[in-house]
Amino acid sequence: MGMYDELTCEYILPEKYKKYQNSIFQTKSLLNCLDKYVITKDGELVHHSFNWEVCPEEERPYYGKPEWDRFSWVGSLRNIGNEPQKLNHTGEVRFYEWDLDEDIWIEFVAFFSKGKLLHLEVEEKES
Numbered sequence: 001m002g003m004y005d006e007l008t009c010e011y012i013l014p015e016k017y018k019k020y021q022n023s024i025f026q027t028k029s030l031l032n033c034l035d036k037y038v039i040t041k042d043g044e045l046v047h048h049s050f051n052w053e054v055c056p057e058e059e060r061p062y063y064g065k066p067e068w069d070r071f072s073w074v075g076s077l078r079n080i081g082n083e084p085q086k087l088n089h090t091g092e093v094r095f096y097e098w099d100l101d102e103d104i105w106i107e108f109v110a111f112f113s114k115g116k117l118l119h120l121e122v123e124e125k126e127s
């Protein structure tokens with residue numbers, strides 16, 4: 001499976017796919033660093049990157065508790081969000097969903113030029 005990023009599409013999806021509006025999709029089309037991306041209502045591609053820092057021991061969940069010897073590593077890193085940044089991406093971005101109700105794989109293909117959505121296509125594959 002490997003690493004991936006998450007993508008939310010605020011851009012209006014075709015009527016048939018409205019139930020997926022604002023869902024969190026997976027994508028391997030970008031950095032694959034577990035970052036978050038948004039296609040805005042205006043069709044702009046925005047990147048929400050994260051930095052990580054070491055969390056002091058006294059702020060970790062098991063600090064001072066009997067479980068500390070086994071679980072001192074839990075909560076050892078914390079996420080520091082950065083300001084969202086518009087991407088200047090040109091090319092396609094594929095994001096996907098497995099619809100268990102209908103037993104189909106749905107893959108959205110968004111085509112960008114300098115971070116602006118040109119058009120969106122949908123591919124369906126039955127299992």
